[in-house]
Amino acid sequence: MIQLFGLILLILVGTQAQAFPLRHRIQITDSINSLQTQGLCFSFFELDKSIVCGPWASEPSDSGSIGLSALFKADEQGLKIANRVNNKDLDQEFISDLFREDNFHDASGLVEAKAIYQNLSLSLIPLHVSGAYKVNNPSLPEVHLVATNSARIGASYIWLPKISNAFHFLLSPTVFHMSTALRYGDFTALDTATTTFKNLIKVRKVQGVDADLALGVVSKIWWVPSLTLRGQNLFQTRSCLICKESFFEVDDVYLPQTSGTLSWSIRHAIGDSIFGIALPYGGIFEELNEDNLSYSYSYRLSRLQSFVAFSPLKSSFGFLLNTGHYQLGIQYAYEIQSQAISRSKIKQAYVFAGLDL
Amino acid sequence: MRLLLTCLFALSLIGHVSCKHRFPDELTDVDKAKESLNEGDYQGAIAILETYNKQNPQDNDSKTLLASAYAGSVGINLVDSYGFFESLINKDKESVRKKVTAPEGDEVQAIGKKIQSFLLEIASQSAVFFDIPFVKVADRAALEKALATVGTVQKGTEEERRIKLYSGFLHLLQFTNYFKDMFPGLNFKSNPSGIDLICALETQFFVDNLNLSLNHFEALSDDLAFLYFYKNLKIGKKAIELRKLAIELREKLKSTSTDQIQVVISGLQADYCR
Numbered sequence: 001m002i003q004l005f006g007l008i009l010l011i012l013v014g015t016q017a018q019a020f021p022l023r024h025r026i027q028i029t030d031s032i033n034s035l036q037t038q039g040l041c042f043s044f045f046e047l048d049k050s051i052v053c054g055p056w057a058s059e060p061s062d063s064g065s066i067g068l069s070a071l072f073k074a075d076e077q078g079l080k081i082a083n084r085v086n087n088k089d090l091d092q093e094f095i096s097d098l099f100r101e102d103n104f105h106d107a108s109g110l111v112e113a114k115a116i117y118q119n120l121s122l123s124l125i126p127l128h129v130s131g132a133y134k135v136n137n138p139s140l141p142e143v144h145l146v147a148t149n150s151a152r153i154g155a156s157y158i159w160l161p162k163i164s165n166a167f168h169f170l171l172s173p174t175v176f177h178m179s180t181a182l183r184y185g186d187f188t189a190l191d192t193a194t195t196t197f198k199n200l201i202k203v204r205k206v207q208g209v210d211a212d213l214a215l216g217v218v219s220k221i222w223w224v225p226s227l228t229l230r231g232q233n234l235f236q237t238r239s240c241l242i243c244k245e246s247f248f249e250v251d252d253v254y255l256p257q258t259s260g261t262l263s264w265s266i267r268h269a270i271g272d273s274i275f276g277i278a279l280p281y282g283g284i285f286e287e288l289n290e291d292n293l294s295y296s297y298s299y300r301l302s303r304l305q306s307f308v309a310f311s312p313l314k315s316s317f318g319f320l321l322n323t324g325h326y327q328l329g330i331q332y333a334y335e336i337q338s339q340a341i342s343r344s345k346i347k348q349a350y351v352f353a354g355l356d357l
Numbered sequence: 358m359r360l361l362l363t364c365l366f367a368l369s370l371i372g373h374v375s376c377k378h379r380f381p382d383e384l385t386d387v388d389k390a391k392e393s394l395n396e397g398d399y400q401g402a403i404a405i406l407e408t409y410n411k412q413n414p415q416d417n418d419s420k421t422l423l424a425s426a427y428a429g430s431v432g433i434n435l436v437d438s439y440g441f442f443e444s445l446i447n448k449d450k451e452s453v454r455k456k457v458t459a460p461e462g463d464e465v466q467a468i469g470k471k472i473q474s475f476l477l478e479i480a481s482q483s484a485v486f487f488d489i490p491f492v493k494v495a496d497r498a499a500l501e502k503a504l505a506t507v508g509t510v511q512k513g514t515e516e517e518r519r520i521k522l523y524s525g526f527l528h529l530l531q532f533t534n535y536f537k538d539m540f541p542g543l544n545f546k547s548n549p550s551g552i553d554l555i556c557a558l559e560t561q562f563f564v565d566n567l568n569l570s571l572n573h574f575e576a577l578s579d580d581l582a583f584l585y586f587y588k589n590l591k592i593g594k595k596a597i598e599l600r601k602l603a604i605e606l607r608e609k610l611k612s613t614s615t616d617q618i619q620v621v622i623s624g625l626q627a628d629y630c631r
Contacts, residue, residue: 095436099395137394138436139429140421140523189435190522 026106026132026146026250031057032071032329036307036318038294039278040261048220051265051272055172055214055230056156058114058121067114078105099138106132119159125152132248141189144247152178168218179207180254184246204242210235225262232257258285271301387419399430417516420506427503431496433530438490468613469621471606477551478602487545489533503527525580532573538566556630560619574603
């Protein structure tokens, strides 16, 4: 317990000491739960009457299931702007407001087909897209755009052997093939007047086979945390994809990442709680990603779940309704993008839905 | 134990809350200036960037930002002017040329001929030159500052090549506004012809504003000519001819007194404005 206390204090002290440059981050959503918990849990499932914070989006299913998921994350204002730009319905008031209030928006969407039988899960994601824009300076406008499009097919297995009455070991490897196209551009109005749009956008494509791995210890004692170590894109050899060429941070999702999580789950008389800390690292535990260090708390009562999560760049709270076949959720977030002068300016509300058949 | 963990968790939340005010302090000066520009606070951006540029004279991108802040502070921005800006680059001048025939058999003094040629040429590009935002005389100093800032961008760099187009735009603004000052009372929204310009000339306004407008006209032509060789912009080729015309006019007027100019203008108006 003393070591745990020391670890938590160390995390707090470490948080206070950080300082870092920042570019705009793109949230590439692959799981409603990971978005709500800011990386702590990707799924929730029951194990011997305890709630487990799952390392992947698929939880084990004894009876087997086939699922089709559609997930879309965007805020309403961003959709309105995209619609107006698409219809070329632009007026002076809209342009002024665009720079003042809506100079950054991002969105992502995903379609996934899954087949789960006991501890084995097969997943096909034919479409996983995300995009963002940032505009600055109405006097001499500069525009930054990024869009990603991925397809992925993979298989994962989750193994939970019992160590004792109170603990299970967790091991979950995933093997997959993924292809990704990244398109990005950073230009000013001067460039658009002299260069075709096509030539202003750069493209980077990558594809290959890779693997993820999660291992850890699941605790059924409420005051003993479950520990999970998670590694993504473990065999990716590139050091970066867009690197620093773009205004946006997108490399994180496609490069080797590891994380450690500590989570406590408590079964109350009414409902369940899970709270915990996620420590993300770049590479194979090479460098702590202080931007994304997060702690979150979730309370679940029957089909409704509520979330509160904090990280240095984002504070959020949200709700999720899970009927078993579909999920519907909302998240309100205060995010720091481009080191905003006033935190309240970067206020986003996301609405997302998932459908499992 | 439960209480201890609860306290630790609460501490971590408090620690986070106390952290949140750190990040605004870490804004770079250029980021702060961009935020100000997004807010429409041009004076705030100018104050930040003027100080920054003094400390970082090698940063060409921030000079462009400062120039745009000067222009934005007097209401000039590429959001409003983008259509015009794009047409400046891509316009086919032939589509707006208005045919003017000089009276047959009349002798026109050399100076008058140059003035006539210049005015006819400008009028033939009326959709380019006349549909330009009006800038009050008091606000033109801000555009001069913008041009001076642009002029400090390091020569031979990629930033200098990029900024030429913006520099040309600013020179065009200044040229057209000083040019229009030569014709007080003339309604430019009706796209006046070269003859209309000749007939609306008033000597004193012409003398007071011609040099100012020609300075900017030559600089505009320089920028467009540069872009012709660098980006093969169509109007760049025409710009070389216009520059030659402007230089010839200035040469002719160099040693001409106001009284002589009055005589020339009266002669032109007698020929065209019966």
